[in-house]
């Protein structure tokens with residue numbers, strides 16, 4: 001039998017080595033050692049890691065690559081970022097939003113990032129960004145799964161036409177219900193918005209993903225309402241609380257009651273380490289809070305946690321590179337969570353866990369799944385995070401859609417090796 005593609009001698013994220021992966025008609029048809037067959041293309045993985053593609057479950061594609069337009073964020077806060085985006089919004093054009101989004105998707109693909117959940121701001125009566133990103137979703141479909149969230153950036157009740165615009169956006173085909181309860185004018189409005197948005201999700205049979213408690217205020221407790229509403233409406237497995245940074249500052253006793261509720265309700269959590277490590281704690285002197293949510297405690301409770309990138313060169317964050325390994329790397333440091341087990345988990349938090357959160361069909365390295373995967377210049381998942389490893393080959397439906405040369409340095413040092421490959425440096429005792 002002839003295959004379209006065979007990848008030889010791969011190491012898999014679960015630690016299996018010496019595996020060949022055979023692909024036909026866009027699907028994985030075999031994963032086993034020593035597949036002897038003809039193939040249209042053969043790639044020698046040379047014992048390096050082959051992983052399912054990276055997934056970014058929290059992003060803002062309408063704002064990406066807009067850094068500096070119309071000015072920079074001076075305070076570095078979430079609130080100035082929102083104000084700055086408000087200044088930019090009336091200046092947006094359909095073509096410019098599409099152009100920036102497509103350029104970002106090129107970067108994402110080069111990094112092996114093939115699925116993105118992007119919030120799209122509906123607080124603009126033109127719904128210009130919604131129209132543009134729906135068009136982008138179609139354009140990138142052959143190479144990237146883009147899921148859109150109807151996001152009332154300026155508040156669901158606080159902005160006068162959000163209630164109507166959110167329904168309009170969903171009618172236009174936006175996939176997920178969004179919200180921002182901590183930005184409403186009162187705690188009561190915030191809680192009411194959570195209830196209303198979950199009801200919309202239930203009625204329409206959609207997933208719900210709220211920016212929730214992105215604040216250093218320990219009394220911002222909308223995640224409690226979100227979990228309770230998830231339970232009340234039977235939405236287990238369809239609801240996500242994004243950010244949850246107030247949990248960093250909450251009273252420990254309260255958290256010990258909150259986490260079991262989240263677990264029972266079946267909500268997902270998303271932490272965005274790059275962004276929250278820089279946006280939170282801005283009103284502190286010293287000690288200065290990191291503001292990241294309680295990842296190890298949620299994991300210990302069995303609550304699924306994914307890591308998102310959130311921003312790339314926009315009003316909230318001036319850096320970013322579409323590299324989900326950078327996100328995992330920052331998460332490991334910022335939490336901190338440095339055990340070998342936790343670092344391995346961080347790789348899952350940018351691949352399989354967000355894929356489950358987004359409900360991606362056909363995702364994963366297994367027979368019968370889509371032939372989507374990434375060959376990395378790394379021996380295993382920990383090494384991939386340590387080096388933010390080069391994506392040697394990115395495969396979508398069995399076709400190579402991006403390639404990067406291995407990162408190897410030439411040394412000119414008397415008596416020392418001529419080449420340095422950073423992926424050959426892990427001490428043997430490390431495993």
Ligand SMILES: [Zn+2]
Nearest residue numbers: 060119211310
């Ligand atoms: Zn966000």
